[in-house]
Amino acid sequence: MYATEDEYQAHLDRAPADWAARVALGEFLKKAKDPRAAGYRALGRCRKYPHRSTRWVDYPWAIFPAGPLCIEREETASLAMPWFQAACRRGEGLEEVFVGGLSARGAEAMAGKTRRALEDLFAYAFRDFFRDEQRALIANKGKWLASAPSQEMPERERGFQKRLDARPDDHVARLVFADWLEERDDERAEGYRVLGLLRKWPEKSVSVGGEKRHYFHATPRPEDWQAHDDLPRAWLEEIWVYCGGSPSMVESGGGRPDEVSRRLRREVEDFAAIAFGTLPSRERERIRSEALAAAV
Structure with a gap:
């Protein structure tokens, strides 16, 4: 689709719900042997991206919605707990996490991050999560590995x-x-x-x-x-x-x-x-x- 990562990221800034572009970025990074590749592909496959919540004002990056957001059930739109935990271990200050959002300390650490920086963090963390906690995700009925439509x-x-x-x-x-x-x-x-x-x-x-x-x-x-x-x-x-x-x-x-x-x-x-x-x-x-x- 694009010749550089910056072009892909600029497109995702304009259209963050373009799942196919996110998967394509993962393939682009894979060719460059970039460790974020699998994480971006996984985000694209499960059709999720970091969304600033309009309901939980204390947690600006609280959710990763999939498709149209259900305001009444925002907590169900989040990523699986093991992936959040892996990102928390990687991100400075992100030490506590709960399903659907972050602790106050975690929210503060995420508040200043751009969409790109946050997706990079979770893409890097995907490698840790996949290696160490895949079984935990399966037990929690995660569906991020489902094939794209x-x-x-x-x-x-x-x-x-x-x-x-x-x-x-x-x-x-x-x-x-x-x-x-x-x-x-x-x-x-x-x-x-x-x-x-x-x-x-x-x-x-x-x-x-x-x-x-x-x-x-x-x-x-x-x-x-x-x-x-x-x-x-x-x-x-x-x-x-x-x-x-x-x-x-x-x-x-x-x-x-x-x-x-x-x-x-x-x-x-x-x-x-x-x-x-x-x-x-x-x-x-x-x-x-x-x-x-x-x-x-």
Whole structure:
């Protein structure tokens, strides 16, 4: 989009809610091996930026809204607590934090910062947060890792996803998509590759009581399908947590309809691909070995 970071930042000063530009800035910084790259991409993906609150006058940079701001529920528009805490450790004077805003000392330290300076602080802090407290965020049902909406996807990704929407059992397309993601250093690459090798994808199936639940099963689905034919339980637990649920939702491979089954196929697969990378290395290697054996 632009040739320099200053041009990107000037654009974001004019249009702070331009999420695609924020993601593009992250890609620009990535090419320069800038440590802020992942943080800016994450802010763009979760569609958040520092917003001066008109309600909480004591906390001028209290919130990071996503889309239209709900004045009555400003506290829900904030970033996840672990990310705030990581920024507080990095920012001088930012020692206390609570969901939705900052302590008086923290607010005073942030009051004089520009949007750019504050986003830089949180972009740097994202590296600490991602490394040290990712699991804590997952437990708090964070959704910053969710993929950007389809209209903000790169054209090639839209093409792959449309293909998989039309033919979810096209596992060759899923593997090619994984290779394309790997070229872009996308965190979903290995997860999509393993799903392709296992020849599994999420499908809504009617379960006990007539509820529709997502199952990851091999296609064609065997008539004697059982819960053990689904993805490994540890992986499923991570997927349902990313979808906004909890590990306890993993019963026969399903989840509560209001939190999981209403999601699109691509959303659930994205969460599955991201969740794969959060599994312990030994568990990932075990699943990867099973996937390679299944593909032979």
